[in-house]
Amino acid sequence: MSETTPGQTPSEPAAEILELGEAPAGKSKKPLIIGAGALLGVAVLAGAGTVAAVALSKAGGSPAEAFPVSTVVYTEVDLTEAKDAVPLLRKLPSLERELGLKEGDDPRESLLAKACDELDFARDLEPWLGYKAAFGAVENGDVPALAFALQVTDESEAEKGLPEVAECAGAEAAWSVSDGWALVAETDQALAAIEKAAEKGTLADDAGFEKWTGDVGGTGFVTAYVSEKLPEVLADAAASGAFDDAGGDLAENPMAGAAPVPDPEELAEAFGTAMKDFDGAALTVRAVEGAFELEGASTVTEQAKGAEAGTVAGTLPKDTTAVIAANPADGWLSAGLAGSGVEDQFTQMLGMAPGDLEKVLGDSFALALGELDLGAPDGLQVGLKLDGADAAGVEKLVGDLTKGFGAQGMVSVDSEGDVTTVGVGDYGTDLLADGGLAGTEKFKNAVPNADDASAVVYVGFDGLDEVVTTEAPEVADDIEALGQLGFSAYLDGDTSRALARITVD
Structure with missing residues (x-):
């Protein structure tokens, strides 16, 4: 049996039903x-x-x-x-x-x-x-x-x-x-x-x-x-002009000029190219003992060079508060910026083309945040650990950047074997050795697939308790209740998988 509420006409767009708007008199908005x-x-x-x-x-x-x-x-x-x-x-x-x-x-x-x-x-x-x-x-x-x-x-x-x-x-x-x-x-x-x-x-x-x-x-x-079928449906919708109204919305955004909305045919072609190998995807959110999990699976469209991100992240110090690690695919930066119109500005700012920067940075990296003590002169521990990087190229790049920002002497570059580190103060030196993060129960519980991962995110909320209590006391109780946040992306045959976990103490 089909029912329709009074006053409905077939031509009314979905947006009028799904979005807030002026309701008829006497009705809720x-x-x-x-x-x-x-x-x-x-x-x-x-x-x-x-x-x-x-x-x-x-x-x-x-x-x-x-x-x-x-x-x-x-x-x-x-x-x-x-x-x-x-x-x-x-x-x-x-x-x-x-x-x-x-x-x-x-x-x-x-x-x-x-x-x-x-x-x-x-x-x-x-x-x-x-x-x-x-x-x-x-x-x-x-x-x-x-x-x-x-x-x-x-x-x-x-x-x-x-x-x-x-x-x-x-x-x-x-x-x-x-x-x-x-x-x-x-x-x-x-x-x-x-x-x-x-x-x-x-x-x-x-x-x-x-x-x-x-x-x-x-x-x-x-x-x-x-x-x-999503790529095909998106392409058809774009070609039909279904996204035309986005141009008006973006026109009110001061950043719109940096990324203008393409015409429908270009947008349809972009959808088809970006998702040409797409074969479907799914994700689920569940609660397990002591943690919430979000697991996703989709078609592999671009494979990284290897599963090294978790390995690099695991060599950070045991007291690491947060880390973002990745082992990106070949051409990750140059391909990502291609056609964006900002390649020239990028090259001018850094003094090298995107492809050259990829070679300098090497195969994998881990951006780390160590112990936080904002009351101490050296209380901010931030560093970058690179595997397979061009140490000389990294040193030149860091030197040019710090000089440009007037921060000479604040950042150090160290290297040993295939490992190069960049750190605030002396923190880069601490990152050279294997600090043993991978062996801690907290890291293993939050990132169980680290050994196979091409991308890893880890946050230990225990290291944020003091800062949050001082800077944001209204959420301090929640942060104290949280354990760790972990994310890993990895390959399983021809399937790309991701697992996010947030544990509760």
């Missing part, structure tokens, strides 16, 4: 509360609710059952998978205060009460609303159709409640309820097109969807999927 932002909000709120509120007996299937194979972008929230987040989120004082949840609260009610005061959760939503929801963009001519799916526990009650949702939100929508899902689209035409496409096959049974979501360990409490 809130966006439709089943928007993408609300879905993510549900996931966060679920963690602060109770396990009892997220009853596994109501798990059901997947919202992907309501979307067709032609869905190109999909994001799912599953509150039944969020129960492990409860003890972790409650250790973050400001988050618990901000959410305002008490033990026994239903996370759905807490979210919807914030989104729309006029809704009565017990009357309008609780009789039919389940614990899963999803947002999807479906192929539909030049511009994809946007839709939402909500789990339904009672279809007749959902038919009563959905008009109240749209009325309260001051938004217009078309919807249908069947097979345990309410599918909501922007117009009757879009809804009909999506339902017709789903008759040929659903996303839940699609091989690409199964492959990529399986590659990230199945669905967590937030799971996203991107189809291999």
Whole structure:
């Protein structure tokens, strides 16, 4: 059954439904509360609710059952998978205060009460609303159709409640309820097109969807999927002029002149070139013992020269507070700047072309922040550790830069074998040896795939406690509750993988 709220016309753009705007008299100005932002909000709120509120007996299937194979972008929230987040989120004082949840609260009610005061959760939503929801963009001519799916526990009650949702939100929508899902689209035409496409096959049974979501360990409490058709859809949308309005927005930006919006044909070609080898991707967010994880997988488009970033990062001192390490692919800088129009300015500023700088910097690097003691004269420990760099070239580059900024003598360059370091004060000397960070439990727990990684990020929040207490006391309790943040990107055959972890003490 399809329903449309009064006053809707097929020509109304999705933006008028998805964005805040002037609502009719007597109606809320809130966006439709089943928007993408609300879905993510549900996931966060679920963690602060109770396990009892997220009853596994109501798990059901997947919202992907309501979307067709032609869905190109999909994001799912599953509150039944969020129960492990409860003890972790409650250790973050400001988050618990901000959410305002008490033990026994239903996370759905807490979210919807914030989104729309006029809704009565017990009357309008609780009789039919389940614990899963999803947002999807479906192929539909030049511009994809946007839709939402909500789990339904009672279809007749959902038919009563959905008009109240749209009325309260001051938004217009078309919807249908069947097979345990309410599918909501922007117009009757879009809804009909999506339902017709789903008759040929659903996303839940699609091989690409199964492959990529399986590659990230199945669905967590937030799971996203991107189809291999995305480059084609983006190119078609660009060619149709769907992004033309961006030019007007950028024109008001003082930086717009540095990166003008290309014409539709150029933009379409750029999408096709940049993603020519794209074969799909997925990511999932989950809570595990003592940590939150975000895992992603996608097609390999550009391989680095080797997995050395984690190795270099692991040789930093044990008391390292933060590090960004990378082992970039050949031509990473010159290719990245090609066609940007800033190559000449770059060369003039540094005295060498992007390709020459790549050779000087070598194969891999780690930018490190050591112990922080802002009260000490040498309390800022910042340094760069390079593997395979041209030591003489690095020394010349640093000398020219420090002279240009009037900072002679503040930065030192040291080298030993294939290792070259650049550091504030004497910190570069400390970086030459193997400092043993890789052997610490904190680093191993935060970056479990460091040995295979071509990119690594690590933050030890213990090293920030004193600085945060002094400079930002309002978040000091949260920082004290956090353990480490880790990120690693690595290759697994022809699949590019990434894992981010944030641990909670």
